[in-house]
Amino acid sequence: MLTEQNLGVSRFVGQPLTATNILSALVYGLFETGLGEELFFRGLIGSWLGRRTRLWIANAIQAAIFTLPHLLLLTIEPRLWPIAFSLPFVSGLMMGWIRLKSESIVPGWIMHGLVNTFSIITVMRI
Template sequence: MWLVSPVVNALMAVLLLAGVPFLGYLVWQKWRHRRPLADIAGRAGLQGSSVHYLLISAAIALVVTCVLLLWSPPVAPFLREGSPQRVFAGLGLGVQAIVMALLYGVVQTGFVEELVFRGLIAGSLARRMPLAWANLLQALIFLLPHLLILQTMPQMWILLPLVFLLALAMGWVRIKSGSILGPWLVHATLNVTMCLMVAARTAA
């Protein structure tokens, strides 16, 4: 069944890529600082956010989505070997594509990357240095794995400045709000849009 693989991939990403770092953080905070679980979760950004910052995040997500749709980047690079969006080729905007896009964009990449980069890394940096420096450093760290774009689809290098600027915006929201909810909303919206764009533009 087509649903099995996306669900397994999402769960594996949560358990390994997000779960292992968070477990390490949890053990360290418990052992070193004797913090309660609720405090540890809050320090990792796993808490609610004010409506103010959620609205800012929603506005950022809307602007980024509009820019992406108006720009309408070429689909060919996303169909190459190694591109995660390749599995959406030819699906169209049906139930399968939408469910797969949500699993990939909201869970597998959105939640996992936001917990690690904004929740753990940005949060830890913000407690040790001024906001501007913490935000800049977390954005640079977030950019590093995205440099793989240069290997899988080098003609899409223009996405890298966008990734960096979005990382700055999402880092600022996370640090100011104390939550990853806003950044998660932006990240998930962008990734889901990209997946559905590939699915729609390659439909038979």
């Protein structure tokens, strides 16, 4: 069962807001989560769907698939359902659109990594 202790960001909770911890959060946000997710959801799934259907359909499907693993957050706190559903779906649509228009995962990867990094920094203590 998913718990707060085994969430990827749990190692950052309550850590001091230092340059070293911010750099660690940036590496985590960009490389440990953002890059792999962009390669898989937008690079593999989005590209495959984009070659087989209309771009808006491909984008909506990849965003919905991207949302599914994020719904695991609901096993920790069911009241987070609006956030656990809407944020990944909307950001998946945005990053998918950027991917399809730019023909590159790089812009979406940078955006994804920075959002992840910002989220991590919010759980650190000042």
